[in-house]
Amino acid sequence: MTMTFFATQSDIAQVWQWLFDVPEMKLFEGYSRPDKPNRWFEGWDVVSRYLDDGGWTLTAWPQGVGGQPRIDRITFTPEMQRELGGKGRTILLSPACIRVNRNNDQMGCLADSSITCWTEKGARGQSIFPEEFLDEVDWVKLRSIIGKIQRQITKASPAKLRACPIMPDAFEKLQAGEIRIWNWGTACDFSSPLIMVR
Numbered sequence: 001m002t003m004t005f006f007a008t009q010s011d012i013a014q015v016w017q018w019l020f021d022v023p024e025m026k027l028f029e030g031y032s033r034p035d036k037p038n039r040w041f042e043g044w045d046v047v048s049r050y051l052d053d054g055g056w057t058l059t060a061w062p063q064g065v066g067g068q069p070r071i072d073r074i075t076f077t078p079e080m081q082r083e084l085g086g087k088g089r090t091i092l093l094s095p096a097c098i099r100v101n102r103n104n105d106q107m108g109c110l111a112d113s114s115i116t117c118w119t120e121k122g123a124r125g126q127s128i129f130p131e132e133f134l135d136e137v138d139w140v141k142l143r144s145i146i147g148k149i150q151r152q153i154t155k156a157s158p159a160k161l162r163a164c165p166i167m168p169d170a171f172e173k174l175q176a177g178e179i180r181i182w183n184w185g186t187a188c189d190f191s192s193p194l195i196m197v198r
Contacts, residue, residue, distance in 0.1 A: 011167035030059035034086025067096035109182035
């Protein structure tokens with residue numbers, strides 16, 4: 001289940017704040033630093049610092065949904081060991097994880113972001129997770145949680161590009177002429193007829 005939207009780093013932090021505020025939600029580092037354990041973040045101030053420092057592997061797991069994340073150990077090649085200064089890292093994986101991804105800017109424009117998680121049908125048909133792991137997940141509850149966050153994004157967004165919400169900070173910067181938005185091949189400024197203001 002994926003929703004695409006436009007967001008600055010400030011907007012992305014707001015989405016993570018909404019996720020953090022969900023009861024029983026756990027936030028952790030999906031990919032560990034070399035030779036370090038994956039960090040679990042207990043307070044919003046720690047999450048905020050992680051995002052401010054450019055952390056990119058933040059992952060959300062609604063504990064009440066089931067599907068406790070499992071460890072996958074990665075061993076670096078000798079070249080990677082020299083480059084990263086470690087022997088390997090660990091990845092925490094679960095079919096119940098939620099991720100928020102912000103794409104790099106495209107041609108000087110703000111590119112799309114997304115919030116994503118597996119649906120039961122998608123996970124059973126396309127994922128690498130074993131069936132017994134998938135059976136642990138309360139798919140109805142997961143769908144309810146992600147749906148609530150998606151509705152918050154839509155409700156908070158004062159405009160959209162086609163069907164994709166433009167979150168408040170991104171919209172403010174677009175309106176002020178500070179940024180343009182990447183429309184998958186063309187740059188859009190605030191005057192574009194593709195921008196629909198609520």
